[in-house]
Each structure stands twice: as structure tokens, then as C-alpha cells.
Amino acid sequence: MKLCVLVKQVPGSESALRIASGNTWIEDAAALFEMNESDNYALEEALRIKESLGNDSEVVVVSMGPERVQKVIREALSKGADRGIHINEMPEIKSDPFATAQVFANVIKDENFDLIFSGLQSDDVGSGQTGVILGEMLGMATATLVMATEVQEGSIKVKRELESGWFQWVSMSTPASITIQSGINQPRYPSLKGIMGAKKKEMKVVDPSTAVTPEKQQSFANIYLPTADKKTEMIEGNVDQMVSRLVDVLKTEIKVL
Amino acid sequence: MDILVVLENNKGAIHRMSLEAIVAAQKLAAEQNLSNALLALGADTGALASAAAIYDTGEVLTVEHNLLSVYNSDGYAAALRQVIDQEKPSYVFFGHTYMVRDYVPKISAQLQRPFLCDVISLNTTAGLTFAKQAFNAKLAVDLGVASEGTVLVSFQSASFNADLISSGSAQIREVAVELDETVIKTTSEEPFQEEAGGVDLTAAEIIISVGRGIGKEENLPIAEALAQAIGGEISSSRPVVDSGWLPSFRQIGSSGQTVSPKLYFALGISGAIQHVVGMKGSKNIVAINKDAEAPIFELADYGVVGDLLEIVPKLTEAILAAKN
Numbered sequence: 398m399k400l401c402v403l404v405k406q407v408p409g410s411e412s413a414l415r416i417a418s419g420n421t422w423i424e425d426a427a428a429l430f431e432m433n434e435s436d437n438y439a440l441e442e443a444l445r446i447k448e449s450l451g452n453d454s455e456v457v458v459v460s461m462g463p464e465r466v467q468k469v470i471r472e473a474l475s476k477g478a479d480r481g482i483h484i485n486e487m488p489e490i491k492s493d494p495f496a497t498a499q500v501f502a503n504v505i506k507d508e509n510f511d512l513i514f515s516g517l518q519s520d521d522v523g524s525g526q527t528g529v530i531l532g533e534m535l536g537m538a539t540a541t542l543v544m545a546t547e548v549q550e551g552s553i554k555v556k557r558e559l560e561s562g563w564f565q566w567v568s569m570s571t572p573a574s575i576t577i578q579s580g581i582n583q584p585r586y587p588s589l590k591g592i593m594g595a596k597k598k599e600m601k602v603v604d605p606s607t608a609v610t611p612e613k614q615q616s617f618a619n620i621y622l623p624t625a626d627k628k629t630e631m632i633e634g635n636v637d638q639m640v641s642r643l644v645d646v647l648k649t650e651i652k653v654l
Numbered sequence: 655m656d657i658l659v660v661l662e663n664n665k666g667a668i669h670r671m672s673l674e675a676i677v678a679a680q681k682l683a684a685e686q687n688l689s690n691a692l693l694a695l696g697a698d699t700g701a702l703a704s705a706a707a708i709y710d711t712g713e714v715l716t717v718e719h720n721l722l723s724v725y726n727s728d729g730y731a732a733a734l735r736q737v738i739d740q741e742k743p744s745y746v747f748f749g750h751t752y753m754v755r756d757y758v759p760k761i762s763a764q765l766q767r768p769f770l771c772d773v774i775s776l777n778t779t780a781g782l783t784f785a786k787q788a789f790n791a792k793l794a795v796d797l798g799v800a801s802e803g804t805v806l807v808s809f810q811s812a813s814f815n816a817d818l819i820s821s822g823s824a825q826i827r828e829v830a831v832e833l834d835e836t837v838i839k840t841t842s843e844e845p846f847q848e849e850a851g852g853v854d855l856t857a858a859e860i861i862i863s864v865g866r867g868i869g870k871e872e873n874l875p876i877a878e879a880l881a882q883a884i885g886g887e888i889s890s891s892r893p894v895v896d897s898g899w900l901p902s903f904r905q906i907g908s909s910g911q912t913v914s915p916k917l918y919f920a921l922g923i924s925g926a927i928q929h930v931v932g933m934k935g936s937k938n939i940v941a942i943n944k945d946a947e948a949p950i951f952e953l954a955d956y957g958v959v960g961d962l963l964e965i966v967p968k969l970t971e972a973i974l975a976a977k978n
Contacts, residue, residue: 410866410924411945414792423789492788492795494769495762517755520790523927524771526759533763538839539727541756542909558909559845560752562902566843567726573839578909580896614768618798620788623952631957639958640968643940644976646956651938653860653884653917654976 398454398548398571400443401505403515403528404436404473406466410520421617422491425463432469435516439577441584443514444477446548455479459505461497462486467600474595475587481600489613494526496611501527502534503609512553513574517542522617525576532574540567541576656688658715658743660734661706662751663696668705671749673816675809676709678776679747680820685778691715691741692824695733697723703826710822715741721833725753728838731760736831738765738804750808752908758806769806770797772927774813786810791927791949811908811931853887853903860886860917863906863933864894867922867943867962871899876966877921883973886919891929907932921962925950942966 408414408428415424432440440458447454458473460466461484470481484504490496505513513532518525525541532539544564545556554568558578587595632642648654657679662669679690692709694702695717706714717737721729730753738746738761748754750772762769773784774794784807788795799805855861862881868874874888881888888904895905906913907929914935921942923929926949933939934953941954942962951957958965 408789410790410926414789416793423793494759495766498763521788523786523788523790524769525755526762526769526771529756529759530763533760539756539760540840541727542752557756558752560909561911563845563847565845567840569840579892612766613800614762614766615770615800616798617788617795618783619796620793621795623787623791623794623949627953627955629951629954629957631951631959636960636965636968639960639965640972643956643958643969644972646940647884647917647973648976651917651940654973 398446398450398511399508400447400454400456401508401510401513402436402440402443402456402458402473402478403501403513404440404458404460404469405433405516405519405521406430406460406462406469407433407519407521416620416622420619420621422620430465430468432472433516433519435518435577435579437516437584438579438581439514439516440473440476440478441582442546442577443512444585445582446512446546447477450548457482457508457510459484459501461500470600471595472587474598474600475591476585477591480598483600483602485602485604485606487605487611490611492522492617493611493613493615494522494524495530495614498527498530498534499611500605500609501531504603504605506535511571512548513537513572515574515576517576517578528574528576535572535574538569538573539575540569540573542578543575544578544581546575655691655741655743657683657690657745657747658737658741659690659692659747661692661694661702662749662753663694663702666701668702669749669751670816671751671809671811673819674812674814675747675749676711677814677816677819678809680710681814682745682776682778682782686782693717693737695722695730707824707826708821709824710820711824714824714826716826716828717831718828719831719833721835721838724842724844726838726840726842727757727760728840729833730757731764732833732837733831735761735764737829740829743804746804746806748806748808750810754808758808762806765804767804767806768799769808770799771808772810773797773807774810787927791925791930792947810927811912812934848902855887855889855904855906855911855913858887858913858915860884861889861906861913861915861936862886862919862921863889863891863923864921865891865923865929866893867924868894869922869963871897873963874899876963880919880966880970880973883970883977886917889913891923891926920950920954921966923950924948925953
């Protein structure tokens with residue numbers, strides 16, 4: 398079985414964020430990048446399926462972005478993915494899930510993947526659409542927010558998360574594009590052997606601009622700091638002073654004591 | 655037709671987030687003198703259409719087909735795409751529900767039209783702009799649309815207040831669609847609930863919620879002691895449940911419960927969108943977080959920047975002392 402995992406490198410939850418001049422993206426240089434959280438779960442799920450099926454299965458990791466994204470591809474290779482494809486950045490479409498999916502579709506269509514996995518949404522743009530649009534463009538079945546998978550020859554059954562603690566099993570024939578919800582598994586850490594081995598694995602670099610002209614549908618027109626809806630009282634001082642003010646607030650303002 | 659609002663059926667009633675989308679449509683219609691219509695789709699839409707006809711809207715459309723009896727993304731996408739082709743709305747509004755996240759990107763792909771998702775506001779001061787959050791809700795962004803034609807828009811939970819919905823009286827009109835089984839690539843089973851019989855956090859007056867900042871499972875008793883001292887329920891954001899430290903029925907957020915208690919303590923919770931949608935209706939929010947930049951402080955009424963492992967035990971002590 399040929400499995401594809403789309404991974405994205407995004408600013409980590411602790412990263413500084415500075416709005417770049419032009420107000421359409423952040424300053425890359427100020428950010429600390431890491432693998433998008435739900436993509437890490439998607440990768441783990443693909444690796445587990447490969448391991449359960451046996452050796453003739455393959456996990457291919459695909460990421461789009463500037464050269465730095467090779468770091469998350471290498472990370473995936475060190476955890477057990479077999480090869481990587483780095484699609485060079487097309488800066489003008491990075492906040493557009495439709496155009497991004499078009500580029501992915503163009504690059505991977507001849508790979509004939511049985512399953513495409515991606516995280517349910519990226520922590521930067523957060524559209525949660527690319528995996529579904531890509532599946533649709535490639536004529537695949539799709540399912541989102543998946544919390545369990547059962548793979549059989551030619552088909553996959555997935556447990557989809559609905560709202561408020563409800564779930565639903567959905568089955569489909571392959572090929573299929575599946576978006577993975579955080580918490581589906583416990584992602585592994587790379588072993589030292591894995592890290593050493595990853596250096597020898599194939600990393601293909603693709604320049605998409607010659608092959609495809611994506612049709613941009615939407616963009617980040619203007620990024621800004623959110624304005625607070627509320628007036629927040631920041632409680633300051635040493636720990637004892639802060640605790641004393643908090644108790645005062647609970648007693649006299651919120652009136653729960 | 656200018657604005658079409660797609661209604662989601664939530665156990666026989668109109669989903670709360672669909673009502674919020676109607677409020678968004680009514681606001682836009684009023685500000686730009688546009689028409690709006692509501693759409694119920696499924697195998698039996700009678701009850702939902704009647705429930706929708708009491709609102710201020712141009713008309714209520716229904717689409718009925720037996721292949722829509724159990725939700726499936728291909729059938730819903732195909733049916734709605736045909737309605738869009740026939741009615742040619744400028745905007746199609748949705749609540750940003752899990753179902754919408756599942757099937758609306760397909761329509762975006764098929765129609766080659768943008769899906770602006772998880773939108774938090776609309777602004778008509780200069781044309782029309784939709785805004786969403788980005789970078790883990792730390793930044794906001796106005797979205798640009800590249801070309802003319804239908805725009806699909808989903809609204810984040812609680813971006814509009816369902817209580818502000820305007821009443822009216824509307825006619826119901828059925829729209830015919832053609833569907834056959836071959837478009838449906840998946841087979842869906844009946845939805846089920848896991849860990850039923852858990853705690854109903856929606857009834858709690860005081861909620862002590864812990865996030866990733868609690869650090870490790872061994873630190874949970876610190877939050878539990880505070881909950882006991884003040885008489886509150888323990889809950890958490892998703893990462894704590896994903897780590898197995900608390901059962902999933904204690905999770906607040908888009909995949910957990912939605913609460914609006916008198917007091918919500920956010921301990922070590924950064925304020926990711928997925929969590930915030932479940933608690934932003936709380937009457938009073940007190941946030942303790944070591945990261946002064948955490949978006950939870952945008953939402954909090956009271957904020958403390960500091961180490962919760964140091965502050966919370968002392969707070970618990972002080973609360974117990976104050977009670978005696």
C-alpha cells in the first residue's frame with residue numbers, strides 16, 4: 398500500500414510572531430518552526446498502518462514551503478517514513494487551501510497513492526481544507542476528523558469525531574484522503590538509528606512553478622493584532638499580592654466566595 | 655438570491671450555530687439591502703423548514719432526497735452544489751460545525767470557489783470583509799477573495815448571538831436535485847456516543863479548567879484542590895485529554911462541551927480557537943498562564959502572568975482561609 402502524509406512546518410505554540418511588512422504574513426526569521434501538531438498524529442497513523450501491513454508498503458512525506466521545511470521531512474524520515482518530497486514554496490498561495498491543493502495534486506498525481514493522510518488543520522492558516530480539496534481533485538473518497546482507522550485490502554474504515562463526544566464509523570474504498578484529529582495515537586520520537594538512517598533516504602525537491610499555475614481563490618489581505626473584546630484586569634505583584642487580589646475579586650466582584 | 659444560509663439538523667432542531675449564521679445573514683442583509691434565504695436539506699426536512707419559517711428571511715428552501723437520510727459528505731456536497739448552481743447565491747453561510755468542515759471543502763473544489771472558514775466577523779464599512787483568526791488565534795486576518803462569484807463562508811461558534819435573531823414569516827419552496835448512489839463514495843454508520851454518563855459540565859457554576867501548562871499528570875491534584883475549595887468542576891482543553899490525564903467527557907471546546915459558567919478558571923490554557931469556542935460565553939474568566947502573550951488573556955476578565963504551580967496552591971489556601 399502506498400501511503401502519503403502531508404506535513405506542514407508552522408510556528409510552534411511558544412513561537413514569537415511578528416507581522417511582516419506588507420501585513421500579509423509573519424516574519425519567518427522571528428519564528429520558531431516545528432511540525433504542525435495534527436500532522437504529527439497523521440504521520441504516526443500512517444507509520445502504524447505501514448508496520449501492520451508489512452514491508453512492501455511505503456510512506457511518502459510531502460511538504461511545501463521554503464528550504465527549512467526539509468527539517469520536518471527529515472524528522473518524518475527519521476521516525477520511519479521511506480522518502481520525502483519537498484515542494485518549493487509558492488509564496489502567493491500560502492494562505493489559499495484551494496491553490497495549495499492544486500499544487501499538491503499536480504505533484505503527487507502520478508504517485509497513485511492509496512491513502513493520503515493530513516492533519517485536520519494547520520496551526521498557522523487553520524483552514525482545514527487542503528486534505529479534502531486534494532482528495533476531491535484526485536477523485537478520492539474523503540473523511541475528516543478521524544480518531545481511529547482500520548485498513549483492509551482496498552478499503553479503509555475510519556471513526557470520525559462528531560461534536561460533543563459523538564462519533565461515527567465511515568467506510569470507503571481506497572484511494573482515500575483522510576484528515577487526522579489530534580489524539581488518535583501517541584506519536585513516537587525518532588530513535589538515534591532512525592536519525593542516522595534518515596540521512597540516506599531520498600528527498601526529492603520539486604519546483605511546481607513550471608508545471609502548474611494555481612488558481613488563487615482567497616488570501617490573507619491584512620494581518621493584525623486582535624483587539625480584545627474585553628477589558629482585562631492584569632493582576633500584578635508578587636505571588637502573595639496576586640493571590641490576595643484574586644481572593645478579593647472572587648469575593649467582591651465575581652461573588653463566589 | 656444574495657445570501658443563502660444552510661441549516662444543520664441537530665437532533666430534530668436547527669443547530670445553534672446555524673441560528674448564529676442566520677443572525678450574520680440578517681445583519682449583512684440589513685446593512686447592504688440584500689435578500690436572504692434559508693435551506694434545509696435531508697431526507698425529511700418538514701420539521702426543520704417549519705422551524706426556519708418563523709424567522710425574518712425571504713424564503714425557506716428545502717431539498718429532500720432519500721440519499722441524504724444519513725449524513726454523507728458526497729451526497730450533501732452534490733445536493734448543495736446543485737442548489738448553488740440553480741439559485742446562484744452571492745454568499746452561502748454556514749455555522750463552522752464539524753459537518754461543515756467535512757463536506758463544504760468538496761463544494762469549494764467542485765465549484766472552484768473560495769470557502770472562507772471559521773470566520774469571526776463581517777465588516778461592511780468598505781465593501782464587505784470577512785475576518786478570521788490565524789496563527790493559533792494570536793493574530794487576526796481580513797480575508798481577500800480573488801474573483802467574482804459565489805463565496806462560501808462558515809462562522810465560528812458564538813461569533814454572532816443567536817438571541818438576536820429577527821422573527822418573521824416565510825414561504826417554503828422545494829428545490830429539486832438529482833442524486834444517484836454512484837456519487838457517494840462512503841458508507842456511514844449511525845452516530846454513537848462514547849463514555850456516556852459523564853459529567854454535565856454545562857450545569858456547573860464554577861469550572862476549573864487545566865491546559866497543557868499544568869505540565870504533567872502528577873500536577874493535576876493542584877487544580878483538583880482548588881476545585882474542591884471553591885466548589886467547582888474540573889475540566890480541560892484537548893491536549894490534557896489527548897495525553898490521557900483526564901477523561902474526554904471533561905473536555906471543553908469544539909470537540910467537547912460548550913459551557914458558560916459564572917466563573918471559568920483557565921489554568922495553563924493558551925486559548926487556542928478549538929478551546930475558546932467552548933468557553934467564551936463564560937460570565938467571568940480568570941486566566942493564569944506563564945506566557946504573557948497567550949491569547950487567553952484577550953478573553954479573560956482577570957489575568958495573572960505567572961507559574962500556576964506556585965500560585966494555585968497558595969490561592970487554594972487563601973480561599974479556604976477566606977471561607978472559614
